Amino acid sequence: MQRVPNDHPVELVAPDISPYREGNTGVPYFTSFDSGQAGPHVALTALVHGNELCGAIALDHLLRAEVRPQSGCLTLGFVNTDAYGAFDPEDPTTSRFVDEDFNRLWSPAILGGSRQSCELTRAREIWPLIDTVDHLLDIHSMQNRTPPLMMAGPLDKSLELARAIATPHFVVRDSGHAAGPRLRDYGGFAEAFSPRSALLVECGQHWEETSAAVAIDAAYRFLLHFGLVDEELAGPHLLPLPASQAVIAVDRAVTVETDRFEFVQDFRGLEVLAEGDPIGMDGDRPVTAPYDDCVLIMPSRRLWPGQTAVRLGRIERGEPAAG
Ligand SMILES: [Zn+2]
Structure with a gap:
């Protein structure tokens, strides 16, 4: 492996x-x-x-x-x-x-x-x-x-x-x-x-x-x-319940295409980017945030072709609080 x-x-x-x-x-x-x-x-x-x-x-x-x-x-x-x-x-x-x-x-x-x-x-x-x-x-x-x-x-x-x-x-x-x-x-x-x-x-x-x-x-x-x-x-x-829940709608995955995918920084997940902010380089191709308030979900360290590098989503607004 x-x-x-x-x-x-x-x-x-x-x-x-x-x-x-x-x-x-x-x-x-x-x-x-x-x-x-x-x-x-x-x-x-x-x-x-x-x-x-x-x-x-x-x-x-x-x-x-x-x-x-x-x-x-x-x-x-x-x-x-x-x-x-x-x-x-x-x-x-x-x-x-x-x-x-x-x-x-x-x-x-x-x-x-x-x-x-x-x-x-x-x-x-x-x-x-x-x-x-x-x-x-x-x-x-x-x-x-x-x-x-x-x-x-x-x-x-x-x-x-x-x-x-x-x-x-x-x-x-x-x-x-x-x-x-x-x-x-x-x-x-x-x-x-x-x-x-x-x-x-x-x-x-x-x-x-x-x-x-x-x-x-x-x-x-x-x-x-x-x-x-x-x-x-x-x-x-049981642990105490959170005061509310926030729903993040993932609308795309960044799938690694080359054997040279690198993130531009040490993302840990749940970072919020603006449209055009750099995410990484897949070989010579820059990967950028496609929209404002773009949330990174579970950036991976398993960066080889066909794998999910990171998923991108938006926080859904106007959701009723649960819990
Ligand atoms: Zn698992």
């Missing part, structure tokens, strides 16, 4: 997930608890990217605390366990994936195709179970130390869900990556008229201590919203 520069300390400890390998679903590292009562099938997933520790910590917390749904069915899944198995705090960037990004594979054409990789094998193993999930929270973290983001996708139904969860402050409406669809964009999750829904929460920097508390908070709030747990159970693990 190509190396990625890192200047962030590893404050979190990667939990031992080996006790969860067996699971009870037939899919290794996936465990389901059926309440026996009516209600939705809610899944929380972690480690779609193998070096994003906070989701694993949140699921480990729920499993250790023996949280069980009072209605519906709860599934807890550790996803890219091969990549996670290679996590090394001395070299924490290299275990994002084994062969390819797990979160660019989620279309029936790719999953049902003939191409092979470590991640495709795991995705095909999980795929039938994902088809039974009504509501998914996929827990991630970011390369840079920026505030948490709820990635809601482009549809109104997911924005409404993000508002109902009421945290974090920043909600991003986005349509993913040129390199392929994410788990949260799969099937009914991304169909306007399907009752299924999904959110992806970015809890902070990959190894920053606060990201674990954000992940645990998001997990409980998602379960609370769908009635799987009650306030009494969730309350002690």
Whole structure:
């Protein structure tokens, strides 16, 4: 794998997930608890990217605390366990994936195709179970130390869900990556008229201590919203809600075209640029902000052809405050 520069300390400890390998679903590292009562099938997933520790910590917390749904069915899944198995705090960037990004594979054409990789094998193993999930929270973290983001996708139904969860402050409406669809964009999750829904929460920097508390908070709030747990159970693990939410509508991605993409400065995300402000150089081509109040979303350090360098959006004005 190509190396990625890192200047962030590893404050979190990667939990031992080996006790969860067996699971009870037939899919290794996936465990389901059926309440026996009516209600939705809610899944929380972690480690779609193998070096994003906070989701694993949140699921480990729920499993250790023996949280069980009072209605519906709860599934807890550790996803890219091969990549996670290679996590090394001395070299924490290299275990994002084994062969390819797990979160660019989620279309029936790719999953049902003939191409092979470590991640495709795991995705095909999980795929039938994902088809039974009504509501998914996929827990991630970011390369840079920026505030948490709820990635809601482009549809109104997911924005409404993000508002109902009421945290974090920043909600991003986005349509993913040129390199392929994410788990949260799969099937009914991304169909306007399907009752299924999904959110992806970015809890902070990959190894920053606060990201674990954000992940645990998001997990409980998602379960609370769908009635799987009650306030009494969730309350002690919740963080204060933000006073409001700001919605950033991503309207384009800057996809790297050459093997010489460089940002003009060390962007960390959520910077606001004016029209024409320089963003970077892609080979000899300058990349500039296409409009005023242009917000940079998750600038990447994985700057090779076909990858998303950064996504651009605008803060939607006149949104009612949530929470
Ligand atoms: Zn991720």
